[in-house]
Amino acid sequence: MEVTNIEELKEIAHIARKNVIEEIYGAQSGHPGSSLSCIEILTTLYFNQMNINPREPKMQERDKLVLSKGHASPALYTILAQRGFFPQEELKNFRKLGSILQGHPDFRKVPGVDMSSGSLGQGMSSACGMAIACKLNKQQNRIYCIVGDGELEEGQIWEAAMTAAHYKLDNLCVIVDNNKLQIDGKIEDIMNPNPIDKKFASFGFVVLKADGHNIENLIQAFEKAKQIKNQPTVIIADTIKGKGVSYMEEKVEWHGKAPNSEEYKLAMEELN
Amino acid sequence: MNLDKKIATRQSYGEALAELGKENDKIVVLDADLSKTTKTEIFAKQFPERFFDVGIAEQNLMGVAAGLAVSGFISYASSFATFATGRAYDQIRNSIAYPKLNVKICASHSGVTAGEDGATHQMIEDLSIMRTLPNMTVLSTSDDAQTRWAVKEISKINGPVYLRLCRLASPIIYEDNTKFEIGKGYQFGEGTDGTVIATGITVAEALKAQEELKKRGINIRVIDMHTIKPIDKEIIIKAAKETKKIITIEDHNIIGGLGSSVCEVLAEEYPAKVIRLGIKDTFGTSGKGEELMKHFGITAENIICQF
Numbered sequence: 001m002e003v004t005n006i007e008e009l010k011e012i013a014h015i016a017r018k019n020v021i022e023e024i025y026g027a028q029s030g031h032p033g034s035s036l037s038c039i040e041i042l043t044t045l046y047f048n049q050m051n052i053n054p055r056e057p058k059m060q061e062r063d064k065l066v067l068s069k070g071h072a073s074p075a076l077y078t079i080l081a082q083r084g085f086f087p088q089e090e091l092k093n094f095r096k097l098g099s100i101l102q103g104h105p106d107f108r109k110v111p112g113v114d115m116s117s118g119s120l121g122q123g124m125s126s127a128c129g130m131a132i133a134c135k136l137n138k139q140q141n142r143i144y145c146i147v148g149d150g151e152l153e154e155g156q157i158w159e160a161a162m163t164a165a166h167y168k169l170d171n172l173c174v175i176v177d178n179n180k181l182q183i184d185g186k187i188e189d190i191m192n193p194n195p196i197d198k199k200f201a202s203f204g205f206v207v208l209k210a211d212g213h214n215i216e217n218l219i220q221a222f223e224k225a226k227q228i229k230n231q232p233t234v235i236i237a238d239t240i241k242g243k244g245v246s247y248m249e250e251k252v253e254w255h256g257k258a259p260n261s262e263e264y265k266l267a268m269e270e271l272n
Numbered sequence: 273m274n275l276d277k278k279i280a281t282r283q284s285y286g287e288a289l290a291e292l293g294k295e296n297d298k299i300v301v302l303d304a305d306l307s308k309t310t311k312t313e314i315f316a317k318q319f320p321e322r323f324f325d326v327g328i329a330e331q332n333l334m335g336v337a338a339g340l341a342v343s344g345f346i347s348y349a350s351s352f353a354t355f356a357t358g359r360a361y362d363q364i365r366n367s368i369a370y371p372k373l374n375v376k377i378c379a380s381h382s383g384v385t386a387g388e389d390g391a392t393h394q395m396i397e398d399l400s401i402m403r404t405l406p407n408m409t410v411l412s413t414s415d416d417a418q419t420r421w422a423v424k425e426i427s428k429i430n431g432p433v434y435l436r437l438c439r440l441a442s443p444i445i446y447e448d449n450t451k452f453e454i455g456k457g458y459q460f461g462e463g464t465d466g467t468v469i470a471t472g473i474t475v476a477e478a479l480k481a482q483e484e485l486k487k488r489g490i491n492i493r494v495i496d497m498h499t500i501k502p503i504d505k506e507i508i509i510k511a512a513k514e515t516k517k518i519i520t521i522e523d524h525n526i527i528g529g530l531g532s533s534v535c536e537v538l539a540e541e542y543p544a545k546v547i548r549l550g551i552k553d554t555f556g557t558s559g560k561g562e563e564l565m566k567h568f569g570i571t572a573e574n575i576i577c578q579f
Binding site: 118123 | 329331332335341347
């Protein structure tokens with residue numbers, strides 16, 4: 001069920017935004033800012049780009065995604081539910097005792113999740129292993145890995161970056177959700193990872209840039225990435241933390257906080 | 273048994289791994305720039321396409337191993353015990369143990385017998401931190417035949433395993449093809465004057481002590497506890513019921529390893545006094561492996577002194 005109509009994709013993203021707020025409000029816990037910044041990235045991947053089958057989530061030759069910034073789980077969960085991997089009803093149980101929807105993604109529990117994540121900096125290494133596995137199996141599928149820009153401060157990211165280039169993992173596409181904020185403040189004030197593009201380029205990546213909230217733009221970048229041979233790709237997606245809810249946008253305090261009932265109403269009014 | 277002939281378990285590991293590679297094309301091996309010393313180079317030479325040297329990057333080593341495992345391969349990831357389990361602990365915890373992935377962490381240079389490199393390279397808390405991880409099976413083998421068995425046997429476990437190996441040459445204890453079982457200790461003798469529970473390189477010391485004590489009319493039993501987790505409760509409880517004294521001996525901190533495991537079983541099931549021989553909560557120091565065993569009292573002589 002590949003969706004090519006941009007308006008339709010926008011509508012999917014719009015519903016996803018509302019669901020993210022519902023999930024986090026319901027749990028009274030979670031990370032709205034980081035979830036809202038990667039909605040279009042996930043929408044584009046799961047509805048337009050990735051070769052997946054919700055009826056067969058473990059299909060051998062599927063494209064896979066590692067959400068290395070695992071705290072954006074509400075975004076991944078709603079996209080997977082909307083895509084049909086599990087009933088949307090389950091979103092109500094996010095972060096609750098007994099739910100498959102853990103605070104951070106658990107691939108043993110959630111249909112459609114390809115790798116567990118949560119401790120920052122680790123997903124890119126797993127993604128490298130998955131990309132190497134595809135090469136060993138002579139499979140054509142692609143591996144996507146979404147990392148946060150603050151996450152780039154983790155040293156392991158750069159160990160993995162070396163690995164991706166060394167093994168010429170052209171089936172690996174890393175997406176940096178470049179929302180420019182981390183828990184303690186602006187990334188450039190806390191521990192500046194910039195220039196992100198030059199760093200990745202010097203590590204042997206092909207660097208592409210996209211407006212992370214513009215689906216057409218993202219599709220173009222993903223299509224371009226598929227054409228690249230012998231090198232891994234990174235798409236630096238320019239995003240806004242908390243995108244779509246005015247009082248959350250570019251506000252550090254909305255990294256990991258649930259809205260109260262008034263804030264929830266306000267957010268839903270804006271999104272409706 | 274030929275305690276005078278010696279082979280380092282890391283050598284046995286490398287050779288067995290290459291044999292396993294022939295039998296199973298899903299086996300992949302990863303190392304972090306130590307393939308010559310962990311002996312994974314033996315596999316690397318035969319199966320270069322299934323060997324990945326990720327460089328001096330142990331955290332990434334575990335992550336890549338996890339990625340291969342989640343894709344259906346059986347990853348054997350090797351480094352020195354201190355880097356494998358210490359440097360990459362969080363990666364093992366979150367990318368391997370929690371998702372219960374098929375990664376076999378096989379670490380050489382465990383304990384003070386790593387020798388001359390000194391405390392930074394002598395891992396004395398690996399059993400402790402690995403056995404505390406849910407989903408993790410923990411093995412610590414004592415000789416060549418047992419290590420060869422373990423390398424193959426752990427490939428059949430669907431989940432993470434820690435296999436503790438030694439740099440120092442270990443005396444030959446077992447015949448080839450001796451039957452072992454994961455989670456079952458291997459017992460030598462039925463003596464009732466005492467029990468020595470040993471693991472890894474200290475098993476040979478326990479056997480030497482058993483022989484010497486026998487000459488003095490003291491009959492002890494020795495248990496080779498090659499599986500630290502799940503620990504063989506039955507054999508420990510039986511020993512506590514039938515013998516006068518329980519001694520544990522390990523090239524590991526007395527906190528958290530074999531000694532602690534035995535104490536936990538007995539405290540809950542059959543309270544008995546336990547004498548823990550091992551590294552007494554201190555860091556190691558440079559020296560030859562054999563010298564260090566004497567220095568830290570993990571020898572046959574020190575076992576004999578307890579009787």
